[in-house]
Amino acid sequence: MGNTKQQEICIIGAGISGLTAGALLTKQGYKVTIFEKETVIGGRALSFDASSYTMDQYLKLLSRFQMNVPYAEPDLQTIFSKKLLDGYMLDLGYHAIGGGVMSNLNSVLATLDDHIETLESSVGFIKEGGYDFPFLSRLDKIKILPNILRLLFASEKTMRRLDGISMTKTIEQYGQGKMKLVLEIFSRSISTVNNLDRISTGEMFRAQRTLLKGSKPVGYPKNGLGGIHQKLAKAIVSRGGVIKTETPVQKILIEGAKATGVMVGNKEYRFDAVISTLLVQNLFAIADENHFPKDYVNMLKSLEGTGSLCAYYSLKEIDSRLLGKTFHFIERDIGVDGNDAVGMIDFMSAVPDTGVAPPSHHLVQSYIICMPKEARDKKTLDRLKIALDKNLERLIPDFRSQLRWVIYPAIWHLDGVAKTTDNTKPDIQTPVENLYVIGDCVKAPGIGINCAINSARIIQEMLTTTPLI
Ligand SMILES: Cc1cc2nc3c(=O)[nH]c(=O)nc-3n(C[C@H](O)[C@H](O)[C@H](O)COP(=O)(O)OP(=O)(O)OC[C@H]3O[C@@H](n4cnc5c(N)ncnc54)[C@H](O)[C@@H]3O)c2cc1C
Structure with a gap:
């Protein structure tokens, strides 16, 4: 870090984003305290006996x-x-991790010198009277891959243009036969939204691109999701971080447009930065909305999950x-x-x-x-x-x-905020200095677990490249 004083970071919530950020930041030399309201860690990616x-x-x-x-x-x-x-x-309900064995999760664990054993699978398709496995035969791939690849590896400039184009329009242009089915199914399952008019073509292909790391499309950790949290918690605690369960944060302290700490019970704790992993729609349950621009408050409150x-x-x-x-x-x-x-x-x-x-x-x-x-x-x-x-x-x-x-x-609340053209996820940096939001509700690649993990990687990079004031 290069600073003489070890900076103290508060993370509210021990779901997968809070734990990943905690593990990455303690590794970076920050002093991290995580407050979790439940008796168990893991948040919505919870495994229980x-x-x-x-x-x-x-x-x-x-x-x-x-x-x-x-x-x-x-x-x-x-x-x-x-x-x-x-x-x-x-x-809590069905979970599979997009990206299989070489998912974002395992690339984070690799930076912590750890790894989670994962089962992985290609994806098949259920049809009348049976199934195709895998979904695309070799012949299908030869027929449709040129179009798919053209979209997948389009330049960022093209992707930004595609951001505003709905999947309905893209399917009208490219979708025939099996290509139509592939575009319909993958865009819905990647966004967890059924309405193709609301799914952004740019987002959909960006998410696909981040999954192409050489492993199969989906994975599931052996012994359930709990193993992930144990590994991340171990990485935090072994580097001096603290995780306090059954400790709900009542209030984020904000002074002079800057977050200065949190209130837990009737005690105030001071921190250099506060990171919330709550559903962003619920941020104002613990942060006084008068400290934020009205437009921002209304925008967060209007967001919808899947x-x-x-x-x-x-x-x-x-x-x-x-x-x-x-x-x-x-x-x-x-x-x-x-x-x-x-x-x-x-x-x-x-x-x-x-x-x-x-x-x-x-x-x-x-x-x-x-x-x-x-x-x-x-x-x-x-x-x-x-x-x-x-x-x-x-x-x-x-x-x-x-x-x-x-x-x-x-x-x-499967995905905290649906990634759609009319429901834009907010930035990680909030209008309040030193207050950040991470998790599956914010602007980060992918949805669900991938979005939560990627948001944690982004906050680590933000804090290390732009020192806190
Ligand atoms: C049934 C179900 C199935 C899903 N299936 C998939 C899937 O197949 N693939 C996929 O990628 N994603 C899936 N998801 C989504 C995935 O689980 C989430 O995207 C991910 O777990 C979100 O992690 P998070 O850290 O952003 O948020 P959360 O897990 O919601 O973590 C937030 C944490 O903050 C805590 N908290 C809240 N308020 C306070 C407070 N005041 N003080 C202290 N702590 C507080 C909460 O208890 C929670 O532990 C599914 C979700 C559900 C519910």
């Missing part, structure tokens, strides 16, 4: 992350009273040809924003040595994209649930005879 939860605790946990369980078979009471979840390591309906299926037996594979599907005319809905069904978590299910039990995770208000609407959820089951049935026609249990968590 389901055996140690009662039904009430599970539902309470989900509700703290804007989630509930609209359906389960058998019902949740029976699942918990018969201890059907014993031996399972569950996430939603989904997930399903965890526990199956007794699975055809070995499906194990380890991941599939996309598209449901036409299902009445959501954008009319069609894209989803995924993932058998990486069903591989016996994943460590997320008891021996000889297979955990299949899946999800279907919707908007936050659709994830709260019972009639839409009914249709989305039917689509999830129907697509699993296309892969495993007798899946019901193999079913131990199934839980369908609904979520209305």
Whole structure:
């Protein structure tokens, strides 16, 4: 750092962005303190040992992350009273990491001399009466790759022009046959938004480009997401950083248009910089909005996330040809924003040595994209649930005879802020000096976990290249 006094950084929230920033900044020589309101670290990318939860605790946990369980078979009471979840390591809902083995996550861990063992998969496509795996055959690639590559490796000037062009327009221009299907499905699943009119072509291809590092498109850590947080927490603590769980920050202290610390309980803590990882829409719950320009306050408050309906299926037996594979599907005319809905069904978590299910039990995770208000609407959820089951049935026609249990968590903050042309993510630097926002709600490459990790890399670079005042 080159400074004589070690600068003290406060991070609010121990989700994946807060932990990644904490690990990178402690490595850089900053003194980092992370305050986390929950008893556990990981935020929305949370893994938990389901055996140690009662039904009430599970539902309470989900509700703290804007989630509930609209359906389960058998019902949740029976699942918990018969201890059907014993031996399972569950996430809040479906998780896969874009970029597989060589994801942004592993490139951050490599700078910390660490690595996480990851299962990875190409992506197949579920169709009437079966599936294609991988989605694109060699012949398809030869036919459509020239167009895809032209878009993928366009200059930054062209990308900026494409930023304002919707995927609907791009599909009209380039989309024929399989190319149309590829553009429709990938842009929806990469943005987690179904409405092609709202998806930016530039953003979509930039996100694709950052995933092209030589590994398969999606990955899932062995033993669940919890291993990631343990590694990042170890990197923080071993370099003198502090993580305080069950410690909600009540207020960010701002004096003379500059963040000077935080209030926890009735105690004030002074810091050189404050980094918030809250959903940006919630920033003003802990920061007095009078310190910010009105336009900025209104813009943050107006931002919208994305939603989904997930399903965890526990199956007794699975055809070995499906194990380890991941599939996309598209449901036409299902009445959501954008009319069609894209989803995924993932058998990486069903591989016996994943460590997320008891021996000889297979955990299949899946999800279907919707908007936050659709994830709260019972009639839409009914249709989305039917689509999830129907697509699993296309892969495993007798899946019901193999079913131990199934839980369908609904979520209305999957990506904190939807990356769309009309819902622009804010910058990491806020209008208040020494106050930053990071996570999946801010301007950083990718969405979800990738956006959260990349925002942490950007803040590390910002703080080291522009010294704090
Ligand atoms: C069900 C589900 C499925 C998902 N699937 C995928 C997927 O497949 N792929 C993908 O890339 N992404 C996925 N996501 C999104 C991904 O989980 C998030 O993008 C990522 O975890 C966000 O990390 P974050 O650090 O930005 O925010 P968060 O994880 O929300 O972390 C913020 C932290 O701040 C804490 N906090 C809040 N207020 C306070 C306070 N006042 N004081 C102290 N602490 C506070 C919270 O408890 C939380 O721990 C999914 C999300 C969900 C919910």
